[in-house]
Amino acid sequence: MAEGVRVAALLGELVERVVPAAKEDAATREELLRYAARLAGSRLGRNSRGRGKEQESPNDDGQGAAARLHDEVLRVVRRLDIARRDPAVAEQCDELILMLLRKQSALQRPDCIVKLLCDLSGTGAAQGSADGLVTALAPLLQKGASGSSDASAIESLVKPSGRWIEPPTNSRAADAAENTTTTMTTTANRAKARDTEALLVRDVLFVFQGIDGHLIKFSPENDAYSLSPLVTLPKAQRKLAQKLCELGWLFRRISGYVNQTLHVDSLGLVSQSFSSALQSELTEYFRLIAILEAQLPSPSTRSGRTDADVGSSSSVSETSRAAGLTLRQLFVWSQEPMRRLRLMAEMADSARGLYGGALASSIHMYSMHGDPFVSTFVDSIMQKVSAPIFESIRLWVVHGELADACGEFFVSDDLDVANDRLWFDKYKMNATMIPGFIGRSLARKILLIGKSINFIRVCCRGSLEDHHDAATEVGADFARLATSEDADGEDGASQSQARQNGVPVRPAQGALGSAEDSMTDRRTLALLRTVDRAAAATNKRLRTILFDQFHLLRHCRALKQYLMLGQGDTIQYLMDLLGPQLELPASQVFRHALVSQLETAVRATNANLDSDDVLERLDVRLMEASPGDSGWDVFVLDYHLDMPLNCVITADAMGRYYEIFTFLWRLKRVEYSLASAWKMEMTTEHVVRELHGVRATLHKFHVLRNEMVHFTSNLHSYIMFEVLETSWDTLVKDLDAAVDLDQVVQAHDLYLASILDKALIGLPSSDDQAAAADASPFPHAGAESDAGDASPASPQAQADGNALRHGMQTLFDLILRFCSVQRRLYNVVMDQVHRLKRTHFHMVERTRNAKWAIDKDSAEAAKAAMERDAFVDPAEIEDAQRKLAQEYDANVRVLAREYRESLMAFLECLKPAASENLKFLRFRLDFNQFYESS
Known part of the structure; x- marks a missing residue:
């Protein structure tokens, strides 16, 4: 119509x-x-x-x-x-x-x-x-x-x-003509339909290659191929042609991505490998199109038919055969390429704007598909895409080299970092570039291998000749891995090990699915085995250099002996030598004088038995002084470290050593002051017996000093044995169990953190403590401590820790004040004793001269007593003793009250302590509940 x-x-x-x-x-x-x-x-x-x-x-x-x-x-x-x-x-x-x-x-x-x-x-x-x-x-x-x-x-x-x-x-002729017309019209219609379909098939094949045909053209506005509206086709044929045009649209998307990325060097090798893989698939696609075009009739076959040929039945059969490919046949042939091109187009779209490991992760997600066709096809693409990543891993774990000009690898370097910070800051992991088939744990292991190789080469100044054989074996493993010779399926144990390393492998399926892993999974498991072998060889070489060549454990013990005051005889002798100088203001204390005293103490004690390497590193440093500080407040023992030891015992770790030394040195000073007070008391006991008026006061000082000695001795014993020794034992075990340098550094950091925590010097924050507990690679770390020590510190625990530190500092200050007051008391008492002796000598001398021994009215006698610094009247002695006793009785009562209040506050802070060691310390400080009952 x-x-x-x-x-x-x-x-x-x-x-x-x-x-x-x-x-x-x-x-x-x-x-x-x-x-x-x-x-x-x-x-x-x-x-x-x-x-x-x-x-x-x-x-x-x-x-x-x-x-x-x-x-x-x-x-x-x-x-x-x-x-x-x-x-x-x-x-x-x-x-x-x-x-x-x-x-x-x-x-x-x-x-x-x-x-x-x-x-x-x-x-x-x-x-x-x-x-x-x-x-x-x-x-x-x-x-x-x-x-x-x-x-x-x-x-x-x-x-x-x-x-x-x-x-x-002529009616008969008209009927014959009419019948002939009907037959010829039907034949012509069929021929027309065949010719139209043949032209449409040829246009569709052009469209398959992204080329516009005569009847089908690409519309940029609609982003689709469309038939010319002037073409008259049955609805079924038009719909079939439109479905086939999707293949050309997919081809345009894929070829567009390939043309944009294949020869762009700035995008990196992974992007180019992906584009090359897509180009290879398009080449196979072109072969299919060539086969399909070979089934089309040649132009001579179509144009060489005559009208007479069309009219005969035999010529119709020949024309049908010559017509070749039909739309329906083409539709059937295009189903497999359609699936491939759809998948390739999706991968190309998801990969736009990505490069390196991020691009590989994007493609790897498609290999986790449940369809065997999809996973197999993506595996073939992934084999080419992952080749540059595997090559970068090989160079890194075998030679420690980074060939990554475009930033595609998940390991990056900073060339501006100094060598002493090589292990910590020079090489970092770029999490966005970790491929999905590797996993974070395996990536970290790969990072550590390359870092260890560079650490040995640069910081340890060591040769990798011993490492050559292992590197050769690892290189051979990577060569087999590149050719997929070593990509065999793994058993359940290997898959479990892979999952522990964060490698996403698919579980082996049962009877309902394929039991064969994908090629990507097999290559990843093979990579895991290769990396484990490389890590074992590299870490063994690194441990040998650190512990046998540079004697890391010896230096850790030296730090414990000197900076943590473990060498008792040397520290005591050093305090005796430095005591008079450290009593001076900080501005009058000079480092060279302290160094000479340190050398004297080392030569005179068992410290001279240590190795020369240790003694040469021992030194003295003076901290920055504040107004009113004495030499005790700025004196610090120092220990010099160079590479590679300073990469394990870092500057931050040395800062914590100084903090521990300052606390222990202050505790040792308190003990030293109490010991000096006791020595003064013992040496003057037989002298001050003559002063009966101050003996009660001296007794009060003696009792209070014993209480302070009890506190300091128990606290010192707790720190030296229950803190330092147990932490040292844990450090030795952790260093023996450490596999790589990261674990060695972490073991040392946990050692210092444990001392700071248990010694009440500093409690870590809840976040830091939880992170340290989670990151600890040692299963026995903290096993000997209480469960409460490993739990994150709550705000209440933080407040209690601050109160404990403040309480200890208060107690130390009170003890030092007490020692100072007692020293003044004994100086005054000794002065009075000497005046009393001079008075008796003056009286004896006056008696010999036939004078009154006591002559209060004689000006000459008063002048002579004053010159001798003696009493004129012995009655003055009693008055002077009474005044002295009243003055120092008030001082000792104030000191005793403040000390007991501070000690009780300290004990109250220890009461809610979760650690059994701290609970036992509280029991030792008040075993008979003397302070609690008071």
């Missing part, structure tokens, strides 16, 4: 253009339209059915008219180059060219021929000029399309005008 409307409109426009008078005369116009309809239904229709009908038709004039019309149309087509300059008719011209090139079907579309004539004559599309002709032409055109001739319809169409073209008068 639609075709009839188009023909009627075009014929009406053509009649008005050729005969302008027909616009005014309706009767003439109607007659001309009927004549044109008759001509279109008979001459053009019969001509389009082929020469077979013309040969059988008795009307030679009809044959000649069709031939002339055919020649005229061909001449018009030759002038189409001029008509195509107008964009409005360009598509119609292309359509008509395709139809006219197909001889058998060119004249079956009279509407297109008439429209071509209308367009060439400069007219537009006819709109309402042929409304009366539509109804009349519809049955005629339908009959013409089916290949039949209806004489009654033609007669009714032309009879009212009185003028028509006579139909053939």
Whole structure:
């Protein structure tokens, strides 16, 4: 019906253009339209059915008219180059060219021929000029399309005008012609359908390669391929062609990504490998297209058919075979490439903007698909994509080299970092570049291997010749890994080990699934074994250098002996030598004098038995002084470390050693002061017996001093034995169990943190303590301590720790004040004793001179006593002792009260302590509940 409307409109426009008078005369116009309809239904229709009908038709004039019309149309087509300059008719011209090139079907579309004539004559599309002709032409055109001739319809169409073209008068010949026409029309329609499908198949094959065809073109606005609206196709064929066009759209997406990334060096080797893998798949895709194109009929086969060939049944069979590939066959052939290209397009879209390990992770996610086809296909892509990453891993774990100009590897370096910070700051892990098939734990192990190699080469100044054999074996493993020779399936134990290292492997499936792991999983497990072998060899070499060549454990013990005051005889002798100097203000203390005293103490004690390497590193440093500080407050023992020891015992660790030394030195100073007070008391006991008025006061000082000695001795014993020795034992075990340098450093850091915590010097924050507990690689770390020590410190625990530290400092200050007061007391007492002795000597001397021993009224006697610093009257001695006792009784009462209050507060802070050691310390400090009851 639609075709009839188009023909009627075009014929009406053509009649008005050729005969302008027909616009005014309706009767003439109607007659001309009927004549044109008759001509279109008979001459053009019969001509389009082929020469077979013309040969059988008795009307030679009809044959000649069709031939002339055919020649005229061909001449018009030759002038189409001029008509195509107008964009409005360009598509119609292309359509008509395709139809006219197909001889058998060119004249079956009279509407297109008439429209071509209308367009060439400069007219537009006819709109309402042929409304009366539509109804009349519809049955005629339908009959013409089916290949039949209806004489009654033609007669009714032309009879009212009185003028028509006579139909053939021989009825028998007319029937024969009608039957022949029907047969030839059916054959021609089939030939037309085959030719149209063949052209459509060829266009679809062009589209498969991203090339526009004559009938199918790409629309950038819609981002899709679409058929020309002028192409008349059955709905099924059109839908089938549109489905096939998806393959071309996918090809454009993939080829666009490949062209953008394949030769761009700045994107890195992983991106180029992925593009190369996609290009290889597209090459296989091109081979398939070549095979499909080989099944198409050649142009000579299509154009060499004659009208007579079409009319025979044998020629129909040959034409069917020559037609080759059909749309349905092409659709079946394209299903497998469609799946591949869809997957490739998805991977290409997900990889846009990514590079390096991030790109590999994006692609690896597709290998976890449950579809065996998808996982197998992605594995083949991943083998090429992961090749640059495996090569970077090989260079790093074998030679310690980073060949990563584009930042694709998950290990990065900072060339500005000094060598002493090589282990900590020079090499870092870029988490965003860790491939999904490696995992964070395995990546960390790979990072440590390369760091260890560079640490040995740069910091240890060691040779890797002993490491050469192991490196050769590891290099051979990587060579087998690159050729997939070592990528065999792993058992359950290997898969469990891989999961412990963070490697995402798929579990082996049972009877319902494939028990074979993917190639990527097998290569990852092989990589895990190779990395483990490389790590074992490298870490063994590093441990040998640190512990055998540089004697790390010896230096740790030296730090414990001197900076943690473990060498008791040397420290005590040093305090005796330095005591007078350290009593001076900090500004009057000089380092060179302290160094000489330190050397004297070392030579005079068992410290001289240590190795020269240790003693040469021992030194003295003076901290920055504050106003009012004495030499005791700024003195610190120092220990010099160089590479590679300073990479384990870092500057931060030395800062904590200084902090521990300062605390222990202050505790040792308190003990030293109490010991000096006891020595003074013991040496003057037999002298001060004569001063009966101050003996009670001296006794009070003696009792309070014993309480302080009890506190300091128990606290010192707790720190030296229950803190330092147990922590040292844990350090030795951890160092023996340490596998790599990170674990060695961490063992030492945990050792210092344990001392600071247990010695009440500093409690770590809850976050730091929890992180240290989680990151500890040693299963026995903290096993000998209480469960409460390993738990994160709560805010209340933080407050309790601060109170404990403050309480200890308060107690130390009170003890030092007490020692100072007692020293002044004994100085005053000794002065009075000496005055009393001089008084008795003065009295004896006056008696010998025959004078009164006591003469309070004699000015001469008073002057002589004053010169001798003696009492004039012995009664003054009692008065002086009474005043001295009252003064120092008040001092000792204040000191005793403050000390006991501070000690009780300290014991109260120890009460909620979770550690059993601290609970036992509290029991030792108040075993008889003396302070609790008071």
